[in-house]
Amino acid sequence: MFTKLLLACMTALALTQITQTALAAPPPAVPVLPQGVKTVTAVEGITEYRLGNGLQLLLVPDDSKPTTTVNLTYHVGSRHENYGETGMAHLLEHLIFKGTPTNHNVWAEFNKRGLRANGSTWFDRTNYFASFATNDDNLKWFLSWHADAMVHSFIARKDLDTEMTVVRNEMERSENSPGRILYQKTLASMFHWHNYGKDTIGARTDVENVDIANLQAFYRRHYQPDNATLVVSGKFDNAQVLRWVTQFFGPIPKPKRVLPELYTLDAVQDGERAITLRRVGGTPLLYAGYHIPAASHLDFAAMEVLALVLGDAPSGRLHKRLVEKQLAASVGADAFGLYDPGAALFIAQLAPGQDVAKSSAEFLSVLESVATEPITAEELQRAQTNWLKSWELSFTNPETIGVALSESVAQGDWRLFFLTRDRIKALTLADVQRVATERLLASNRTLATYIPTEQPQRAPAPQQPDIAAQFKGFKPQAAAAAVASFDTSPANIDANTQRFTLASGMKAALLPKPTRGGAVRASLVLHFGDEKSLANQGEVPAMVASMLDEGTAKLTRQQIRDRLDQLQSELSVSPGTGAVALNITARRENLPAVIALVGELLREPSFPVAVLEEQRSQALTAVEQQRKEPEAVVANAIERHGDPYPRGDVRHARSFDELVADLKAVKPEQLRDFHRQFYGASHAEFGASGDIDVATTKRALEAAFGDWKSSVPYARVPKPLMPVSPARLVLPTPDKQNATMAVQLQVPLMDTDPDYPALTIANHILGSGGSSRLWKRIREQEGLSYGVHSSVGWAQQEPNSTWQASAIFAPQNRTKVETAFKEEVARALKDGYTATELDEAKNGLVSARRLSRAQDARLAAGLASNLHLGRDFALSQRVDEAIAAASLEQVNAALRKYLQPDRFVYALGGDFKAP
Template sequence: MKRYKAAPSRWLIAVPSMALAVLTSVPIQAETANKPTMAALLGQSSEQALGVEGIREFRLANGLQVLLAPDDAKPTVTVNLTYRVGSRHENYGETGMAHLLEHLIFKGTPKTPNAFAEFNKRGFRANGSTWLDRTNYFASFAYNEDHLRWFLGWHADAMVHSFIAKRDLDTEMTVVRNEMERGENDPQSILMGKTLASMYQWHNYGKDTIGARADVENVDIGRLQAFYRTWYQPDNATLIVTGKFDEAKVRRWIETEFGRIPKPKRALPRFYTLDPVQDGERSVTLRRVGGTPMLFSAYHVPPGPHPDTAAIEMLGLILGDTPGGRLHKRLVEAKLAASIFAWNAALADPGFALYGVQIAPGGDVDKARTALLATLESIETEPITIQELERARSRWLKDWDMQFNDPERVGVALSESVAQGDWRLFFLLRDRVRSVTLTDVERVAMERFQASNRTLATYLPTDKPKRAPAPKRVDLAAEMSTFVAGPALAKGEAFDPDPALIDKRVQRSSLAGGLKLALLPKSSRGQSVNAQWVLHFGDAESLKGQRSVGTLLAALLDRGTRTLSRQQISDLFDALKAEVSIHGGPDGLVVRMHTQRRYLPDLIDLVGQMLREPALSQTALDELRSQLLADLASQRQEPEALAENALQRHGNPYPRGDIRHARSFDEIEADLRSVTVEQLQAFHQRFVSARHAEFAAVGDFDTTAVKTALGLAIQPLAAEAPYTRVPTPLVKVPATKLTLALPDKQSATLLVRQAVELSDADVDYPALMMANWLLGGPGGDSRLWLRIREKEGLSYDVRSQIQWSNVEPHSIWSASVSFAPQNAVRVETAFREEVARAFKDGFTAKELASGQQSLLSFRKLSRAQDGALAAAMVSQLELGRTFEQTRKVDEAIAGLSLDQVNAALRRYLHPDDFVMAWAGDLKP
């Protein structure tokens, strides 16, 4: 919903998806007395509370709050359990405890000692996250009643029976330290921590959620267990279930699984600390290696439930949006900055609004700072216009609609409103945004965005200090008393992602201009539709020297046409309730679209105009070039980017200018600097054509209207340059070990790569896919994960994957590990030993059975996502395939034997051919 938000990842701490726990210990029981019988518990009827726009709430007798939002339109279900405890609730010496507990919950219970292995077996896309006011655990998966009931039962079990054991804490400690070290590599994340620490004098919002290293490394297991017993209880939790499910059954299951937990007798601690009003400018300076200059200007704002939050949200867009925001116009367009962002943190207690600026290498920091503060703190002399407010309102409400229309997103989004005190705030804020006035927005800006409430500059005493309003809590009941719920959103149809059923519904055809179509109309929540449009052009000879030209052209297509400015295009996207992204390179373009039924034809018309008539102005090119050069400067100091670039260049046989040539950072920079507007115009005129293109749409749309719109859009797209796919035959490269030194980087990276003589059409494709899944795939029970992450605690993230070729026998197997530089030898030893063990002993029948179930579940889950389905349909059009091949692959995976999987591993992966790249502060 807050599309302008750009919080550094370290400030929203999450356990990596499909993390796995295998160690067990003595369980901790919740402290209860006189447990009631099951019959007595079920006899205590749950309390029906209220319903808002299709979301219904009820409470169990033990205090658990439950929100149900059934929607059959998407054959997936999302379960999200939010505990109202975060880093705000930590005491002295306990920083990071809420996050540590999030990790240890996944270490299991006596009933389920290996939680993430069970998630993986059922095909769950699962994770957890810790923030200032809450911790939540969530999973999305293809609808299955047995899986849903099991997951509800696991949540109830984990609420009171989790191992919070010393041995698990010890093994996980290195993982959490590596997570800290990854954050220490990010100057933006570090600067954020320093800024908030300067802003808050007493309140815990000024402390990093991941915690102080000393607190985390010396945490007392007894205190952590007490923290768990206090906060992980039904009366402090909200369970949210959204998507496809039988409401009556799910309610009974919840009452059965959670109802047996007694209502706790303890009283939750009361927190009352508030910072006094800030009475002068504060500043902080950070000096680190790498990255580009940045500026933050942060201001204290009211709590999320406060009526002024709507005005703060509007100011975030009016000031911090791109391209229409004032900061973009006055800093980016004036070439004082490469990019800007805004972030409003609506929290349970008084929060903050933060505006950031990234400055291009060599930029003038003083001039950028002056322009930043002058823009933010000039509302009194430069009033906001009604046009600015209405544009921001339209953008914000569009984003809210997009989020609410997606069952998987809305279930997790409600966590933030729960954390602020009432889930209905999600709707109240929308209503307040609808009605907020220009007077309110200007008043809040003048009250809050002033020097004495700012954290950036040095303190300057003054005889008459001007202060923002003193912070105070909100009377939540009074605020909610005037709230009136809107009508519930209409549900979509039930959809089965079975490949054969999908094929029966897909309508494949082509238009006179050569455009191939694959259309799958179906009703959906909010009448939403996802579409993808792919254009191919050029060949190896004609595209020589055009790599950066094609990339820049793709990035400039949404920055104006001959008749529409960038801002007008942005406004039209909002009016059409559309999310559009355009990506590409020298040999093609990919356009992704998400909108609603009635807007898709007009959106196709708009995108067609963008493809046919791009403005390609010098101003837009200079702005984009500045942003890309700033990003490139940051990548030069990032271990992963450095290692990836080194692997691409090792043994690359193609000369400079060939689009298959792997460029150095210096070559990339030189190419970016050399591109001219004339080159862009010539490239567009020569290559951009609909003669070799595919379009797919999935969701709620009118087939005839879409075909008509596409026919009109492609008629002028008739460039004559021939298209032949650029071949990328397999090239053997010598095995080697590349070491890349990066001083002052506290997290290092290992990347491993080997070319595989196989495509996704070969008979061994399913077997090698499964072999990789068991060795290092995203499942939490893979060999590499269990050894490097779980057993030895050396890495926050370790995995392997295969980049499959669809055309020729040249796929790429790769593996990656992040780790503390001092653990490099242990990481290499563990990696090589696990690969060797897999080759020597092979996988087990138990591993294969679990892997087959989880891989097939993940493939089914992918087909349940409309955007992913549209992308698959586009690819099939290009390759001449249907979902019959998908069905055959699923069938082959289900029928794999252990001998086939082990043989594929040994046939195609060769450790002696591995190319390994190590990057970081790798001191002896």
């Protein structure tokens, strides 16, 4: 729910002070720099440059993946808005994509080039980013667009008018979430003066009444080179990027204006504060907010660790004393890393029927008992290991690091990314205990009522750290070693993939390739049962899957978490119909040990009763939340419409009540019996991509699964195409400010059909991507929806695919949205597409497919899937070629053959008022 997306406003003077210290590593020698560009510093493989106009440039070269990420961050967010300007930074984020005199249709250009692009706004920053398969033309164009948008964006009245409904729709989507609204009100209660108390999306009255001249002035003031940080990461030519950045950004003059210094800080809180929110739907929810130091402060590292010690699951204190004692369904915590003193937020989600007063009392008791129940060495070590593992995993991905650096820049200096890591490593029990005792106080809390006291305890006064001084003694680690490039063409993938079969029957495919940090992604899929044996199992198969990593005959759930942290690895488990999939993230040297651990989890799960009850409670809570949500109600209704399968059939679409009944019916002995009967490796596939030691990995797989055979036959559960009658379902969801429309059609195709490429292109033009017909009409032209799209869920084993479309909107705009949707579908069928649309769609699709093949997680899943389907990546190449060769006649013919509006099933959910 709460993500750390931060960037700080920092003056040129502050940067000069930081970079003049003798503590950073000396910058690497650069043979020739373009005129006006200066090298500032280099830390652990990242080099900072500065243009004469003030633009800060960070280059993060990494050839391990054929992808490039560009991220431009402006040092402006909701913190910089004045009275009546709330939401202005976010409005600009939307309007920047409306184009310039040179680039009119930005989203169409992104789509044509296959860029995975977006923007976001938060308290301290706004950023715009894109990842794409390495391509000099795309990189050059995207850099030129950023420079163009910096000074020439329209920010026009007409664009503001059409986008206003979209922004309102985004607001209404947030209004549907009690948790989101409670979050907004918690921060508003915590910060009486500072803008951190105002949500980034802004006040509705400010957004609806914004003056276009003021918005343009805000743009000209903040969207300037001396207020921006450009990050380029991944595979690129350093010298060429420096030339392009100089070519495009260099001519922009350094502005003469001086940005105002922001100095507002809230006083120390001197008593408990409380808020209450009452709305329809959902289950009780508790937040406890505490004021904490800025992210650049030495004590912030201790708050990061305290959030894990208290809020992690299952090791955290809140989990043990609330979730395990049936006082809450789930808990969580986050320490917001902000430029100014910020907040730590602790969360407890209650299940239906749980006592709010009792849970609240225990919740606060746990949080504020650290003075009498000190943090232990084991808790500190576990939290440090967990945090550092996450840091390491993010640092190994060039696409992630390119955007993640924005957070550190937002906090005051990009090098905080490394300094915070070092501070986490250096934490002592005394540090953490002191900060917990100072900050986790009743008088510093937002939740309970104010109670006068003779000797009030108060947290330390807020202060703005001297960021330059924070780097005294900071010594960067050595930069990561350069990684060789790898050709991700289908032919090269197949040529380098090593396949083998274990004695048990498990098939394996390993793709050894260089990666940053020796990273490996793997996918393991077990198949079991058939149509008859899986009947009447209810929620047992899904619950078995969800509890595989919750304890074994030898390890507790906490020991499993600790072991994964020690191995710097992550594991996720996903159930399916007659299958379970495990996705693994590991490093080369740890992969064999992770495979051994996964083998133990799969073969010896203990299914603890207490954990079963905990997961049952969480699942029931989730169902109760979904009952009132338009998107969930619509999805359930459209899935159940025309469902031909009876209750008990594994293909049956269950109602919310049936799901609740199945959850309540699960018994511990059923889990053990199901596992014993169905689980085995005879019908399993393992795919892995990354820096793999093939010999040791093969031995690890043999040891873990070589003798583990399935005891029952496996046969895929068929799901043939069945007739579904057209319908229009209107589903009331009272007191919800956002509505949803879903449209569905079954298509008699699978992904190997000759018409697959043509229909894929046809759908892309209609509703997939930033230049699609539906997007341009419903979002761009009429501004009715924040999100509208269509897609095809392609079947891989039988001709029964699903075409679907959806849109979210304000309930009062239902008729307009339906009308626009139907008109665009009818226009496409009547007039067909244009040659320009076809060329852009083909280029975008092929580029996106190349980008997908550069992701190790996608490769691992693809290797496993191909083993199951008897395919290889040569099929992917043939599809690329078929897309590139498709003619306009073929695409229009496929659209008209398969898209049949008279067979559509519509479902609309929202708080619709009678006309």
